[in-house]
Every structure is written in C-alpha cells, then in structure tokens.
Amino acid sequence: MPETVNDYLLRAGRLADGGLRLVDRAEQATWMGWGEVRERALAVAGGLRELGVGRGERVALVFPTGGEFFAGFFGALLLGAVPVPLYPPVRLGRLREYVVRTTRMLSVSGACIVLADARVRRFLGEAVAAARPRYGCRALADLPAAAPAEPVRPRPDDLALVQFSSGTTVAPKAVALSHRAVAAQTETLSGLWPDRPGLRHSCASWLPLYHDMGLIGCVFPALLRDATLTLLPPELFVARPALWLRAIGRWGATISPAPNFGYSLCLTRVADADMEGVDLSCWRAALNGAEPVAPAVLRAFAARFARWGLSPAALKPVYGLSEAALGVTFSDLEQPCHSRWYAREALAREGVARRQAPGAERESGGAAGAGVAGNAARANRAAGAVGAAGRAGSAAELGREIVSVGRPLPGFRLSIRDPHGRELPPCRVGRLWVSGPSLMEGYLGDPEGTARALRDGWLDTGDLGFLDDGELYLTGRAKDLIIVRGRNHSPAEVEQAVDALPGVRTGCSVAVSWLPEGAAGEVLALFVERSRHATADELAALPDACREAVLAATGLAVDRLLVLAPGTLPRTSSGKLQRSETLRLYLAGGLEPPAPVTALRLAQAMARSGMAYARWRFARREEGLP
Amino acid sequence: MGTDILSGIAEVARQHLGWEGPLTADMRLVEDLRLDSVRLLTLAAEVENRFRVRLDESDEAAIVTVGDLVETVRRKLA
Numbered sequence A: 001m002p003e004t005v006n007d008y009l010l011r012a013g014r015l016a017d018g019g020l021r022l023v024d025r026a027e028q029a030t031w032m033g034w035g036e037v038r039e040r041a042l043a044v045a046g047g048l049r050e051l052g053v054g055r056g057e058r059v060a061l062v063f064p065t066g067g068e069f070f071a072g073f074f075g076a077l078l079l080g081a082v083p084v085p086l087y088p089p090v091r092l093g094r095l096r097e098y099v100v101r102t103t104r105m106l107s108v109s110g111a112c113i114v115l116a117d118a119r120v121r122r123f124l125g126e127a128v129a130a131a132r133p134r135y136g137c138r139a140l141a142d143l144p145a146a147a148p149a150e151p152v153r154p155r156p157d158d159l160a161l162v163q164f165s166s167g168t169t170v171a172p173k174a175v176a177l178s179h180r181a182v183a184a185q186t187e188t189l190s191g192l193w194p195d196r197p198g199l200r201h202s203c204a205s206w207l208p209l210y211h212d213m214g215l216i217g218c219v220f221p222a223l224l225r226d227a228t229l230t231l232l233p234p235e236l237f238v239a240r241p242a243l244w245l246r247a248i249g250r251w252g253a254t255i256s257p258a259p260n261f262g263y264s265l266c267l268t269r270v271a272d273a274d275m276e277g278v279d280l281s282c283w284r285a286a287l288n289g290a291e292p293v294a295p296a297v298l299r300a301f302a303a304r305f306a307r308w309g310l311s312p313a314a315l316k317p318v319y320g321l322s323e324a325a326l327g328v329t330f331s332d333l334e335q336p337c338h339s340r341w342y343a344r345e346a347l348a349r350e351g352v353a354r355r356q357a358p359g360a361e362r363e364s365g366g367a368a369g370a371g372v373a374g375n376a377a378r379a380n381r382a383a384g385a386v387g388a389a390g391r392a393g394s395a396a397e398l399g400r401e402i403v404s405v406g407r408p409l410p411g412f413r414l415s416i417r418d419p420h421g422r423e424l425p426p427c428r429v430g431r432l433w434v435s436g437p438s439l440m441e442g443y444l445g446d447p448e449g450t451a452r453a454l455r456d457g458w459l460d461t462g463d464l465g466f467l468d469d470g471e472l473y474l475t476g477r478a479k480d481l482i483i484v485r486g487r488n489h490s491p492a493e494v495e496q497a498v499d500a501l502p503g504v505r506t507g508c509s510v511a512v513s514w515l516p517e518g519a520a521g522e523v524l525a526l527f528v529e530r531s532r533h534a535t536a537d538e539l540a541a542l543p544d545a546c547r548e549a550v551l552a553a554t555g556l557a558v559d560r561l562l563v564l565a566p567g568t569l570p571r572t573s574s575g576k577l578q579r580s581e582t583l584r585l586y587l588a589g590g591l592e593p594p595a596p597v598t599a600l601r602l603a604q605a606m607a608r609s610g611m612a613y614a615r616w617r618f619a620r621r622e623e624g625l626p
Numbered sequence B: 001m002g003t004d005i006l007s008g009i010a011e012v013a014r015q016h017l018g019w020e021g022p023l024t025a026d027m028r029l030v031e032d033l034r035l036d037s038v039r040l041l042t043l044a045a046e047v048e049n050r051f052r053v054r055l056d057e058s059d060e061a062a063i064v065t066v067g068d069l070v071e072t073v074r075r076k077l078a
Helices: A005-011 A034-051 A067-078 A095-109 A125-131 A179-191 A212-225 A234-239 A242-251 A260-269 A295-308 A344-350 A376-392 A447-453 A491-498 A536-554 A579-587 A599-622 B002-017 B037-051 B066-077
Strands: A019-023 A029-033 A058-062 A082-085 A111-116 A159-164 A174-178 A203-205 A228-231 A255-258 A285-288 A315-321 A326-330 A338-343 A399-403 A413-417 A430-435 A458-468 A471-477 A482-484 A487-489 A504-514 A523-530 A560-564
Touching (some): A005 A179, A029 A034, A029 A067, A034 A067, A067 A082, A095 A125, A095 A536, A159 A179, A174 A179, A203 A212, A212 A255, A234 A242, A234 A260, A234 B037, A295 A315, A491 A523, A491 A536, A523 A536, B037 B066
Parallel strands (some): A082 A159, A255 A285
Antiparallel strands (some): A019 A029, A159 A174
C-alpha cells in the first residue's frame, strides 16, 4: 500500500534536525521534534477515541500556529479521522463575521467535535451552539485522559483532510482531499528539492496552517523528509514582516513561499535597520503563488533585497489551487523567472497571445530590476512605476506584461479550453483545466459544485490563461472569486453587504477583483446600481455607506466603487448578473447605462463591429491564414 | 493620560496606517477608520510596541472604537 501522511509521521523524528522550530514575537525559537509531535498526537488520538470519535469523522481545529495545532491535527489523522483546520479569529476584528463564518464551516464540514485553543474557545461559543457538533468544543487539555491510541493506517482512498478554498460566509467550499492526493502532492513537491552532500533543504513559513500552502506545501514535505520547518505565526508576519526575512537568514532556510501580498508587504513595511546583519543568500526558492503575481512586485523585491544577499534567481512564481491540493505549475528552479510582453488588443479582443516586440521580454529581478537602489521608498516607487514606465514606451504602450508561472509539475497536465470544453491551441486564451495525481475528491455537501468542477478526471480551475512554449501565463479569472492578500472571498458576501442600503437597487450589485497592470496587488471593485427611487441625499451618501458596509461585513476594503444607473450591469438571458463580463466591460471602458436604440446608435454599433471584423481579417492575414 | 494615549494612537495611525484625518474616541476602527484585517493587525502590533503593553484576546473582543482601545491601553498601563 502506498504511503500516507500517517506513515511519514510514524517514521519521522529519527534525524536530529527533523522537527518544528516555532518562532515567537521575541524571535525566540521553541523546538518540537517530529517524535514529540507524534507522542502528543497519539495522546490526543487516545482522548478523541475515548470520547467516541471514530474513523472518517471530521474533527475541526481552531488553533493559532503552534504546537497544539500539530497535536490536534495529527491526533485526528492517527485515529483515522479527518482534520478540518479553520481560521482562528483575527485580532481586533469583527467577531460577528467570524462567528457566522465559523458556524457555516462547521456545519458544511459536518464536524463532530471542535478542538480549539483555550483562549480562542471563548469566542466559539455561539458558533458551536449553532452548529452543534456532537462532542462539543474542547481544548486539548479537556480531552478525557486515556492511553495513547494505536495509530490507524488509512487507505489511500480515505479522506486525509478538508480545507476551505474560500473563507466566506455565503458559500464556503469545503475541499475534500484523499490520502492518495495529499501524498502525491507532498512527494511531488519534495522531489523538486533533492538534498545533496553539503545541502540539506529546509523551509521557513509564516503561512497559516489552515491553508494548503502552509500545511501541504510546508509541513508535509518537511515531515516526509524528516527535515526542519521554521514557523512564524501569520499575525506576527503581518505585524512585523521583517521577522520572516530574519528567520530565513538566521536559520538558513532554502525554501520559503508566500503570496504576492507577502512580498509586497515587505517592500512597504521592512526598514533597512530591520535587516542589519541578515544574509538571504541561503534562500533558493522564494515561491510566489496563491494570488496573481505582479511583475512589478517581483522586480522591486529582488532589487530591494539583493543588498542582503537575495539571489534574483530565487524568485519563483508558481500556480496552484486548493482543489488540486496545492501546486500545479512551477517556474524552472534552475533559471531566473521571466515575463513576456503580449499585444494588448489581441489578448483582450481576440483572445490571442501574440508576443510583442521580440526582445521586449524582461528577466524579473534581473538586469532591469537590479539597477533599482535598495531602500524602501525607492523600491516602492519602482514597484508603482514599472507599469507606468512600461506604458510610456511606444512598444510597451500596446503591450501587456505577464509573468510565466512555469510548467506543470511531474504528473500534471494542462488544457486550455473554450467555453464549450474544446481544447485550444497554444497562445489562445481560454479556461484552464488541469489533471494530475492530487485533485480533490470534491466539495463536501455540494454535489452540483463538484460536478461542475470535476469532469472525466479534469478539474476546471475557473482561471483564464494560455500556454506559450509550454509555460502557463494567467490572464484573469472566469470563476467568480475575489482574491485579496492570498485569501479567497466569495463576491456574494461583498454584494450582500450593500443590498439593504438605502438607494441601492436590491440584488443589483457586482463585486470583482483583478490585478491591474503595474499594480502591487489585486484591486477590489464594487459596482452598484442605484435604485430608481433613490433620493439625492441617499445617492450622495451611497459610496461611503457601501464602503463601510463591506468593511463591516467582510473586512475587505473596496478600492474602486461605481454607482451606476439601473440596468447598466450585464445580465444573462435569465437575468442573472454576470461578474466577469462586468469586469471585462469596465476595463474596456464600456460600462455604460443602456440607451434607447436609435438609428444613429445602430449605425455606430455596426461600424464598431465592422472595425472588429477588419482587425480580425488583418490578424489572420498576418498569420498567413485565408 | 487618556489624551496622551489617544494622541499616541493617532500617531500610530498616521505613521503606519496612513490615516490623515483627525482621530476621535468615538470613531469605530472598522467602519470609520476603514481598517481591514491586515491593518487591524498592524494597529494592534504598533500600539503594543508604542505603549509596551500586550493586548490579549479577551481585551480585544470588546474593542470596537478608538475609545475602547484607549481605555484598554490605559488599563494595561495602570
């Protein structure tokens, strides 16, 4: 029988450097070897079994990054139960929203018990009372005393864990992963970095343990290799981003991943003084995934931290999603990453990726970036200026720079398809489907969603992109998903937040996010149709009221807000609002209220389509097509 | 002392959150200061640094406004 994560844990702890290094706010490290993790997990498994928790049952876990998370998580696994890691509450923030979200996640996952940090527990009362897990909510210390459990050996088809692909109050998607999938992903990732004499890889991470990038990407490979994993709590990173970079340097981590926002935060919040004596030359793979990769941020990060030994070749844009257990494509580990320029019009209008101005390709963090001096202010200006500078040049005026996220990992295949599911040739923009050894079993409690996402062994990622030279370039999203700071949100929760405001046409708002060219991160836009009966006062107050309502309900700050005339937003024939079409229209400058059809308008429309036809003919001639 | 704390928090908001307007005790952190989760974390951390106090979860549940935060810091310093 193939190995599972349980086998890794039972085997790990033989090497002296195998274990967790937990770094706190004073930068003190606590060591917890894999052997200790195993002993504590077996004790938890014994307590759970004593309570009556059985094989295959779901065990929700709400812990900050720390030893207890691991005892609870692996305790559930060693019992053959299925851990479901959930978000702990955010500091100073919105407990009501947290309670609603946690209640939904508990009921969707069907958890029979919640294991929680003793301090977090008091906030869970309401959620637990509403979801009513059979064995309630307990701190680890409150589990019944029992002999350690005999570890269960799960079958490859058994569920290994459930992770939520978006933290949402409206439609939480509970991604169910089998032991087979988790093991396949872990072995694939681990295989990318073979140890060799004189080089023992280790990873440092501040990523939350309730998400695939932190858990499957960092914890499981370290366990499989019996290696060190240096961990910082995510809230510590956000408060003091420099601690991440200092930890990498101090403990010689070779691999450390983060979403685009993490790199961006370092540019704005790390001071030169924080970096005194830090040596980042050990850092070979600065993986960048989980949200769209901004070329400007890559360049600025490489330029800024080169001074502290960071190799520009370390930056590695990657692509993955929780439905594939994490990674799908990786940039070449031996080469610097790169971006290419494509003709903007052809991309936007025809869905054709036509490379522009051969030689306009730039090495991210290479020569172009290395000239930027290494202080925060200048690096930040550079981050903002890359897009603007690019647009100023005549060749770049018509081009769009896109970062390559690399080639499929071993065992994975990519297919770019049109809306009817037919495969498109290279350099055509379409919907990205992937197949591989670590796809999810499905969404718990959502057979329709599962059937939409999984078809004949392929996963519809909902992302848009194209292949060029076998490498993947992402251009946007077809699925309705808001990604802000590496976290996914459902647009519905943003839209519902403004639904009841005076002056809003109920049910007629659209929230979308995307990565604008040259920007450091995704931008959240909210389009709201005003009610026909809105008063002037209501309209004047509407933008502020909408921003407030969204922040209060979701914790997201709206970057752009448009109040539109009734009937402006694009709808399907059945009257459903179309989010991706809204964004497309907005970016094309075409989000206008419907106007009565007149002879003049009709003539204009025909002229426009005549132009499009001429352009299309021209493009085909260029390619030597009839 | 309360006004010292308030002006200290205003200083943190200016320096680390880019808040340019006046800061008053009745302002709500989320709705009025428009702080999302990352900025709330930043505020908590920088307030701790500035006043050399440690806010813990049980304090934080009750903090909705700037005034609540001032009061919590005042209690910690007492």
